[in-house]
Amino acid sequence: MNRKQGKLFVISGPSGTGKGTICADLLKDENTRFSVSMTTRPPREGEVEGKDYYFVTREEFLANIDRENFLEYAEVFENMYGTPKDEIMRRLDKGRNIILDIDVQGGLQIKSAMPEAVLIFILPPSLAELRARLEGRNTEKQEIVEKRLGKALNEIKLISEYDYYIVNDDIETAVKKAKAIISSEGCRVSDKIKMIIKNYENEKGE
Amino acid sequence: MNRKQGKLFVISGPSGTGKGTICADLLKDENTRFSVSMTTRPPREGEVEGKDYYFVTREEFLANIDRENFLEYAEVFENMYGTPKDEIMRRLDKGRNIILDIDVQGGLQIKSAMPEAVLIFILPPSLAELRARLEGRNTEKQEIVEKRLGKALNEIKLISEYDYYIVNDDIETAVKKAKAIISSEGCRVSDKIKMIIKNYENEKGE
Numbered sequence: 001m002n003r004k005q006g007k008l009f010v011i012s013g014p015s016g017t018g019k020g021t022i023c024a025d026l027l028k029d030e031n032t033r034f035s036v037s038m039t040t041r042p043p044r045e046g047e048v049e050g051k052d053y054y055f056v057t058r059e060e061f062l063a064n065i066d067r068e069n070f071l072e073y074a075e076v077f078e079n080m081y082g083t084p085k086d087e088i089m090r091r092l093d094k095g096r097n098i099i100l101d102i103d104v105q106g107g108l109q110i111k112s113a114m115p116e117a118v119l120i121f122i123l124p125p126s127l128a129e130l131r132a133r134l135e136g137r138n139t140e141k142q143e144i145v146e147k148r149l150g151k152a153l154n155e156i157k158l159i160s161e162y163d164y165y166i167v168n169d170d171i172e173t174a175v176k177k178a179k180a181i182i183s184s185e186g187c188r189v190s191d192k193i194k195m196i197i198k199n200y201e202n203e204k205g206e
Numbered sequence: 207m208n209r210k211q212g213k214l215f216v217i218s219g220p221s222g223t224g225k226g227t228i229c230a231d232l233l234k235d236e237n238t239r240f241s242v243s244m245t246t247r248p249p250r251e252g253e254v255e256g257k258d259y260y261f262v263t264r265e266e267f268l269a270n271i272d273r274e275n276f277l278e279y280a281e282v283f284e285n286m287y288g289t290p291k292d293e294i295m296r297r298l299d300k301g302r303n304i305i306l307d308i309d310v311q312g313g314l315q316i317k318s319a320m321p322e323a324v325l326i327f328i329l330p331p332s333l334a335e336l337r338a339r340l341e342g343r344n345t346e347k348q349e350i351v352e353k354r355l356g357k358a359l360n361e362i363k364l365i366s367e368y369d370y371y372i373v374n375d376d377i378e379t380a381v382k383k384a385k386a387i388i389s390s391e392g393c394r395v396s397d398k399i400k401m402i403i404k405n406y407e408n409e410k411g412e
Contacts, residue, residue: 164393180389187370
């Protein structure tokens with residue numbers, strides 16, 4: 001059997017939905033890797049080039065934009081962040097699955113640049129539960145919690161653009177579902193299957 | 207959270223691919239049931255009405271055709287066999303997943319009658335392996351084995367109409383993949399998700 005092409009999985013969801021925990025668990029599979037972003041932000045202490053980010057100058061970043069090497073990019077507080085296409089394609093070709101933890105706007109950009117990407121949305125069991133998680137997380141002002149909840153609802157409204165959703169009311173079940181999605185996507189009938197059939201036909205002809 | 211609609215999973219594949227073993231394992235899940243066919247064939251000893259088949263007269267069968275109650279039907283050696291829609295819909299509405307073990311022609315009829323059905327194709331690791339399995343199964347004539355292999359190849363050529371494929375080179379892995387497909391299909395963003403969002407919005411409005 002020939003080696004399979006890997007897939008790009010975009011995982012989005014409001015903060016407080018447990019998205020980070022789910023991603024961390026998925027990466028325990030040796031065939032699954034995080035996408036590494038490119039940024040113009042200077043490295044913080046302990047951050048490793050090529051693992052946490054690809055750290056580049058603004059000129060280098062703009063050159064990547066020019067040659068259309070970003071699946072998506074954005075500017076946040078005067079720093080630029082982008083998802084480099086060449087690096088991801090190289091790893092997908094090696095049969096790796098890539099996980100990209102990104103907000104909904106970024107996810108939709110990815111889908112438009114790469115329609116074969118698989119988009120997964122992590123949902124809280126309810127807004128009340130999300131509020132409780134956000135409030136429990138630290139001593140943030142009510143105002144900030146309200147703002148985040150409003151943002152969460154706006155993100156959730158875009159869920160129809162996504163392929164899958166997982167309601168995280170139990171982290172273990174949520175991780176299992178995410179793993180099932182990755183596994184099943186590897187079983188999708190695609191162009192790849194034509195090669196398998198070709199093999200059968202060659203075999204038959206012999 | 208409201209109860210989810212179940213899904214209809216069609217499982218096809220040439221004989222000798224281990225399809226039966228995979229289906230039997232999937233049915234261990236209490237939420238997954240076999241589709242029960244309707245037939246004009248008389249019951250054999252030990253066969254139970256409503257479990258093995260719905261046994262009906264030819265007139266009853268034809269009446270079901272008239273009211274378009276079959277997702278598919280076929281006549282085999284003067285007996286009629288069909289997959290009754292009303293019974294399947296009733297169980298899907300109850301949130302059950304239904305497994306339908308049927309040949310490729312039947313599978314394609316189902317897809318055309320019910321596009322939301324999920325089609326899974328079970329493949330042997332190779333034709334050589336399938337031949338070995340067919341020959342090992344009993345003392346059938348070489349001629350029959352060849353005929354079955356030819357039929358298998360013709361079925362495999364239709365795989366591009368299917369949604370998923372599973373290469374059964376290890377039964378345990380194959381069962382895991384089938385379970386992953388069923389689980390992930392329950393996470394698909396669909397009309398159902400609109401109700402979930404509605405719930406969030408109502409919550410927010412309160």
